Amino acid sequence: xxxxxxxxxxxxxxxxxxxxxxxxxxxxxxxxxxxxxxxxxxxxxxxxxxxxxxxxxxxxxxxxxxxxxxxxxxxxxxxxxxxxxxxxxxxxxxxxxxxxxxxxxxxxxxxxxxxxxxxxxxxxxxxxxxxxxxxxxxxxxxxxxxxxxxxxxxxxxxxxxxxxxxxxxxxxxxxxxxxxxxxxxxxxxxxxxxxxxxxxxxxxxxxxxxxxxxxxxxxxxxxxxxxxxxxxxxxxxxxxxxxxxxxxxxxxxxxxxxxxxxxxxxxxxxxxxxxxxxxxxxxxxxxxxxxxxxxxxxxxxxxxxxxxxxxxxxxxxxxxxxxxxxxxxxxxxxxxxxxxxxxxxxxxxxxxxxxxxxxxxxxxxxxxxxxxxxxxxxxxxxxxxxxxxxxxxxxxxxxxxxxxxxxxxxxxxxxxxxxxxxxxxxxxxxxxxxxxxxxxxxxxxxxxxxxxxxxxxxxxxxxxxxxxxxxxxxxxxxxxxxxxxxxxxxxxxxxxxxxxxxxxxxxxxxxxxxxxxxxxxxxxxxxxxxxxxxxxxxxxxxxxxxxxxxxxxxxxxxxxxxxxxxx
Amino acid sequence: xxxxxxxxxxxxxxxxxxxxxxxxxxxxxxxxxxxxxxxxxxxxxxxxxxxxxxxxxxxxxxxxxxxxxxxxxxxxxxxxxxxxxxxxxxxxxxxxxxxxxxxxxxxxxxxxxx
Numbered sequence: 258x259x260x261x262x263x264x265x266x267x268x269x270x271x272x273x274x275x276x277x278x279x280x281x282x283x284x285x286x287x288x289x290x291x292x293x294x295x296x297x298x299x300x301x302x303x304x305x306x307x308x309x310x311x312x313x314x315x316x317x318x319x320x321x322x323x324x325x326x327x328x329x330x331x332x333x334x335x336x337x338x339x340x341x342x343x344x345x346x347x348x349x350x351x352x353x354x355x356x357x358x359x360x361x362x363x364x365x366x367x368x369x370x371x372x373x374x375x376x377x378x379x380x381x382x383x384x385x386x387x388x389x390x391x392x393x394x395x396x397x398x399x400x401x402x403x404x405x406x407x408x409x410x411x412x413x414x415x416x417x418x419x420x421x422x423x424x425x426x427x428x429x430x431x432x433x434x435x436x437x438x439x440x441x442x443x444x445x446x447x448x449x450x451x452x453x454x455x456x457x458x459x460x461x462x463x464x465x466x467x468x469x470x471x472x473x474x475x476x477x478x479x480x481x482x483x484x485x486x487x488x489x490x491x492x493x494x495x496x497x498x499x500x501x502x503x504x505x506x507x508x509x510x511x512x513x514x515x516x517x518x519x520x521x522x523x524x525x526x527x528x529x530x531x532x533x534x535x536x537x538x539x540x541x542x543x544x545x546x547x548x549x550x551x552x553x554x555x556x557x558x559x560x561x562x563x564x565x566x567x568x569x570x571x572x573x574x575x576x577x578x579x580x581x582x583x584x585x586x587x588x589x590x591x592x593x594x595x596x597x598x599x600x601x602x603x604x605x606x607x608x609x610x611x612x613x614x615x616x617x618x619x620x621x622x623x624x625x626x627x628x629x630x631x632x633x634x635x636x637x638x639x640x641x642x643x644x645x646x647x648x649x650x651x652x653x654x655x656x657x658x659x660x661x662x663x664x665x666x667x668x669x670x671x672x673x674x675x676x677x678x679x680x681x682x683x684x685x686x687x688x689x690x691x692x693x694x695x696x697x698x699x700x701x702x703x704x705x706x707x708x709x710x711x712x713x714x715x716x717x718x719x720x721x722x723x724x725x726x727x728x729x730x731x732x733x734x735x736x737x738x739x740x741x742x743x744x745x746x747x748x749x750x751x752x753x754x755x756x757x758x759x760x761x762x763x764x765x766x767x768x769x770x771x772x773x774x775x776x777x778x779x780x781x782x783x784x785x786x787x788x789x790x791x792x793x794x795x796x797x798x799x800x801x802x803x804x805x806x807x808x809x810x811x812x813x814x815x816x817x818x819x820x821x822x823x824x
Numbered sequence: 825x826x827x828x829x830x831x832x833x834x835x836x837x838x839x840x841x842x843x844x845x846x847x848x849x850x851x852x853x854x855x856x857x858x859x860x861x862x863x864x865x866x867x868x869x870x871x872x873x874x875x876x877x878x879x880x881x882x883x884x885x886x887x888x889x890x891x892x893x894x895x896x897x898x899x900x901x902x903x904x905x906x907x908x909x910x911x912x913x914x915x916x917x918x919x920x921x922x923x924x925x926x927x928x929x930x931x932x933x934x935x936x937x938x
Contacts, residue, residue, distance in 0.1 A: 706827075706846060706879065710879075728910045728913075729913070732879070732910075735848075735879060735881070736881050736882065739848050739881050740881075742849075779918075779919050782889050782923070785882075785885070785889055786886060786889050791886075792882045792885075792886045793882070795885060795918065796881065796882035798918075799882065799914070799917055799918050802917040802918075803913075803914075803917055
């Protein structure tokens with residue numbers, strides 16, 4: 258693992274206590290924005306003011322658990338990253354529906370069900386990998402980035418409120434966002450670290466100056482009690498089979514989102530990152546599902562790892578998992594102070610919007626980077642392109658999708674759900690007719706290297722193989738063919754067979770002739786310069802270094818070189 | 825496009841050889857011959873601009889090693905610059921990174937070669 262230049266404290270580094278606490282506070286500021294979702298669900302369930310405050314306090318306990326579980330590395334639980342789960346738009350639609358149908362008990366019962374589905378999915382993660390390739394995880398991250406950014410812009414501009422923001426009111430989100438971005442780009446040290454928190458405070462200050470934050474909000478804070486222990490389990494739990502599909506789709510979306518988020522975590526913490534560690538990701542998915550189960554048992558709605566929080570940690574350069582414990586401690590403390598909870602709930606909507614837009618920018622770019630790791634052919638281009646457009650159509654034309662039969666709504670009322678399901682379905686459909694093994698015959702008398710490169714690149718794109726693996730494999734194939742042809746080892750045509758599945762890429766080059774010598778030790782420079790024999794030894798040495806495994810075998814008068822690449 | 829395209833210029837007495845395409849068994853003799861000529865023509869140093877290099881095999885590395893030895897003999901500097909990422913990986917695994925003077929950009933290489 259190699260520390261990236263833009264990260265000050267990577268996952269296993271221990272920042273000074275002050276940095277840890279301030280980073281935790283900054284994350285709490287961002288995560289608190291998402292307390293809006295349980296508040297909306299509570300309102301839909303017709304909770305009283307006191308019940309609403311209790312719901313918020315319980316939600317804070319849930320957020321403490323949700324910060325710690327993903328940061329753990331205990332057996333199969335936790336990927337060990339700073340990837341706190343937050344209340345999410347993924348569960349908002351189904352939870353609002355459940356609140357309407359059966360009140361908060363049904364929301365809580367179905368949330369436990371969704372978490373259980375997530376646990377089952379985490380166990381099947383590896384077997385399901387070919388159905389959820391990284392480009393689909395990247396698409397999910399992009400859709401979430403767009404969704405988060407759209408909500409942010411909506412809040413910033415005052416859309417859906419009593420009237421759009423005046424120019425003076427726009428100063429709140431614009432000042433807040435400009436501060437965050439400005440400090441993120443040009444500041445150094447602590448101001449850069451805490452750019453989002455500083456921007457949030459600037460937003461509060463401007464709101465107070467222009468009078469949009471004042472007496473009413475202070476009155477609401479005063480009216481709430483100073484101290485109080487949240488009451489857990491007061492609502493009970495219920496289950497309704499008819500809501501199971503909606504919560505299952507949400508759990509699947511949450512699972513994919515976590516795959517994308519943890520892939521991002523692995524990437525931002527290691528400059529040498531080349532491939533997702535699926536075992537670690539499976540552990541992270543299990544931790545994420547457990548946060549949702551615990552949320553339902555505690556008495557709040559479902560949660561999911563937050564690309565915004567990961568985006569914030571990337572933007573500030575503090576990705577240490579120690580910050581997760583600071584987040585948990587702060588939320589646990591806050592849960593005991595209803596007044597503090599009330600203070601958070603008066604955060605001006607435009608400031609929430611600025612924070613969401615700030616975080617969404619990093620999320621979007623992460624999604625694009627994940628997709629770009631793969632070679633994309635026309636099949637995969639359509640999987641991504643069509644699914645992205647279909648997902649966005651839900652947000653652009655909500656009226657049309659609302660007019661569809663009600664039983665389809667669980668699948669069509671969210672851009673994320675529809676975009677993701679479309680990508681999964683198209684990915685399965687387009688697998689039809691894709692041969693997993695391809696052959697190429699090369700005449701050693703007339704080697705045309707560009708044909709080999711074209712062959713490998715086009716096969717890689719059809720299979721959706723990782724760009725870096727195809728590049729290494731292409732070099733090995735070209736170098737081995739070149740060596741066999743120029744040395745005269747091979748008599749007659751070279752038969753090349755390339756096989757791919759989601760986990761491995763295997764290349765076999767077979768020919769009539771003696772096996773190629775694979776040097777275990779690099780030949781000296783003098784040996785290389787002295788003769789073509791030295792040059793061949795260098796070739797054999799490099800072939801071994803680039804592949805994950807290389808073997809040579811001989812059967813009768815035919816020899817085979819086998820290159821194996823992990824994928 | 826030709827398999828290997830070499831284009832040469834001179835800045836302040838330093839020869840710059842742009843290498844485009846592939847240096848493999850077929851093209852390595854042409855590459856090596858050109859490098860030999862440059863060291864014979866009295867240039868103060870040689871910058872190999874590799875930003876358009878697509879592929880280099882063991883045959884190409886052999887020519888580079890021979891060129892470095894010639895440069896040492898005639899007390900000239902040989903600087904490689906702008907190596908693309910996927911080619912850089914081949915330099916890494918072949919153990920060539922520490923054998924040559926490598927610059928990130930052409931300007932940096934020119935300064936080093938003067």
